[in-house]
Amino acid sequence: KPFLTLSGVHRHYGEGQTEVRVLDAADLVVQSGELVALVAPSGAGKSTLLHLCGLLESPQSGEVEIVGEPTSKLSDRGRTQLRRTTVGYVYQFHHLLPEFSALENVAMPQLIAGKTPAEGHARAEELLALLDVGHRAHHRPAELSGGEQQRVAIARAAANHPKVILADEPTGNLDPGTSDLVFEALQNLIRAEGAAALIATHNHDLARRADRIVTIRDGKVIPHMV
């Protein structure tokens, strides 16, 4: 069963002369453990696609399924609930809470989800080690390098065992060597946890290391070579 499926998805903005058809009968299937890179020019619809996959926006028609569950008929509350339990986000900027340690930042989503502090901390330690930042667990974000901050942000996104990890330019703010390390850490995480990942990036060298590269053209998600 695929972890993420878009079928016949339409997403338009505006009407008449100002109508923008961003996605027009778009399809996409991402399997468990698969890392798909999304490479497309600015304005092509990358953010729109990530928002639809992350249940932050709804298509005008078509279906988005997460682990086989259709989402088009869910209430707002149902969508929010499903998003919080199945989707993890990574952004270009880490958005970690500055007054908390790396460990506390990663534990927090689990405490909010109802885990005990002991469970939250054990999971946070496991994830920080997996992402090779275990030695920074007790440091605050300002004490970490850019690459370490992003790896902690990835650990936080994975805290509640998401089925789908969405990343919008996760290495956009990093130098090439650091980008490599962060991408590798993300890849290790996807393999270890068996999530489906969709990663928007402008970095062609990194995109080539994904399992598959897609782009958006004429409102469709299609295979891409870079």
Ligand code: ADP
């Ligand atoms: P990308 O992330 O690839 O740069 P976006 O998904 O942000 O692309 O935007 C795709 C297109 O949809 C752009 O032409 C953008 O102007 C338009 N668009 C995005 N969001 C809105 C909105 N809320 N209202 C109107 N147009 C929008």
Ligand code: ADP
């Ligand atoms: P909440 O937990 O309050 O429902 P989220 O953490 O889901 O909110 O999202 C917070 C903000 O992050 C949103 O306002 C949205 O603009 C942005 N965001 C969320 N998901 C994505 C994504 N996949 N790509 C880009 N931006 C996103």
